[in-house]
Amino acid sequence: MLASCRLIPPEPVVPVAAVVDEVAGKAEELVVLLPGRWSLPREFVDEGFVELVRQRHPRARIVAPDLHLGYYRERSAIERLHRDVVLLAREDGIDRVTLVGISMGGLGALLYDLEHPGVAERLVLLSPFAGEAEVIEEVAEAGGVAEWDPGEISDDDFSRRLWAGLKQQWSAREPPQLVIACGRGDRLAPTSRQLAADFLEPGEAVWLPGGHDWPTWRALYRACEGLGDGP
Numbered sequence: 001m002l003a004s005c006r007l008i009p010p011e012p013v014v015p016v017a018a019v020v021d022e023v024a025g026k027a028e029e030l031v032v033l034l035p036g037r038w039s040l041p042r043e044f045v046d047e048g049f050v051e052l053v054r055q056r057h058p059r060a061r062i063v064a065p066d067l068h069l070g071y072y073r074e075r076s077a078i079e080r081l082h083r084d085v086v087l088l089a090r091e092d093g094i095d096r097v098t099l100v101g102i103s104m105g106g107l108g109a110l111l112y113d114l115e116h117p118g119v120a121e122r123l124v125l126l127s128p129f130a131g132e133a134e135v136i137e138e139v140a141e142a143g144g145v146a147e148w149d150p151g152e153i154s155d156d157d158f159s160r161r162l163w164a165g166l167k168q169q170w171s172a173r174e175p176p177q178l179v180i181a182c183g184r185g186d187r188l189a190p191t192s193r194q195l196a197a198d199f200l201e202p203g204e205a206v207w208l209p210g211g212h213d214w215p216t217w218r219a220l221y222r223a224c225e226g227l228g229d230g231p
Contacts, residue, residue, distance in 0.1 A: 015084040017041070018065040021050050027061035029096035030089040032081070034067060034105025037129075041066050047214045049221070053100065056225045060098075061089060067108060077108055078115050086119060098122040102217055103188065104129050107162070113176055114165040122177040124224065126217045130191045131159030137190070139163055145198045146171070170199065181220035183210030 019041040031053055033044045041064035044050050053062055063085050071077035086097060097120040101109035106128020113120055130136070142148035150164045169175075178199055182192035184207055196205035206224045210216030221227070 016065045016067060016071070016080045018063050018085065019045060019050075020064075021045075021054065021062040023059055023061065027089075027092070027094055028059040029057060029061070029098065030086065030094045031057050031060045031062045031098045031100060032085055033062065033064040034081075034099060034101040034108045035064065036103030036105055037069055039102070039105075043214070047218065049214075049218060052218060052221055052225075052227060055227055057098070061092075061094060063089075067105075069104070072104070072108070078111050081108065081112055082116055082119075086116075096121060098124065100124040100126070100221075101128060102126045103212065106130060110162065110166065114162075114169055117169060117173060118176075120176055122179070124179040124221070125181070125192070125195070126220050127182045127186045127188050127212055128180070128191060128195065129188055130195060131162050133190065135159035135163060136194050139198075140190070140194055145194075166199075175199065179206070179224050180204075181206035181208075181224045183208060183212065183216040183220070185209065185211045186216070187212055 033049065033053065035041055035043070044064045050062055053060070065081060065085055067077045067081060071080060099109040099112060099120045101107070101123070106125040107130055109120070109123045109125060110130060113123060139145050139148045145163060145167045148163070148167065150160045153160045153164060180192050180196045180200060182189050182205070192205060206220055208216065208219050208223060210219060
């Protein structure tokens with residue numbers, strides 16, 4: 001019986017769906033747009049975000065994968081991002097990688113760098129979610145991640161595991177180029193403040209009026225990428 005079980009082929013892994021905006025000719029870089037918890041990849045197009053990215057990266061392959069909440073719950077989001085997007089780009093000779101993460105997508109960008117250090121040269125985090133509020137407060141009360149002691153971390157405590165990973169890895173190696181931008185009225189503003197306090201120089205984070213919404217994210221991206229006010 002056991003031998004016969006080995007004859008059953010494994011179910012194929014279906015690549016994650018994605019919206020892709022290709023450049024004419026050979027792409028020189030890859031820009032990955034990682035969506036928020038309730039966003040669909042098509043929203044990056046409908047909200048004019050792909051157009052903004054194209055202005056900043058005229059020779060890029062722009063990919064918005066459908067890495068929804070289910071992938072994060074199954075702990076497969078980073079594997080799918082690496083195999084279905086980044087490695088495919090590398091096969092086409094594209095080595096420069098920028099990850100643009102909005103809200104939950106910011107978590108994806110941070111996790112990707114921890115699991116595949118040095119692959120992405122730049123992380124652009126717009127209103128990033130980076131763990132539960134109580135852990136952000138815990139890090140802040142400790143005086144920052146360098147002084148924070150996470151203690152023993154359970155396997156299902158992803159928030160402390162994330163910050164412990166950032167503390168360990170980014171103090172031991174050169175972190176990616178980091179951009180943090182957030183609306184002042186955003187419910188996740190404390191997360192951006194703590195990330196900026198720990199990993200940016202004073203005044204480097206971008207803050208604008210606004211909340212957790214597309215108009216604010218477009219304005220933040222324009223500001224942090226030097227694109228002007230635009231429509």
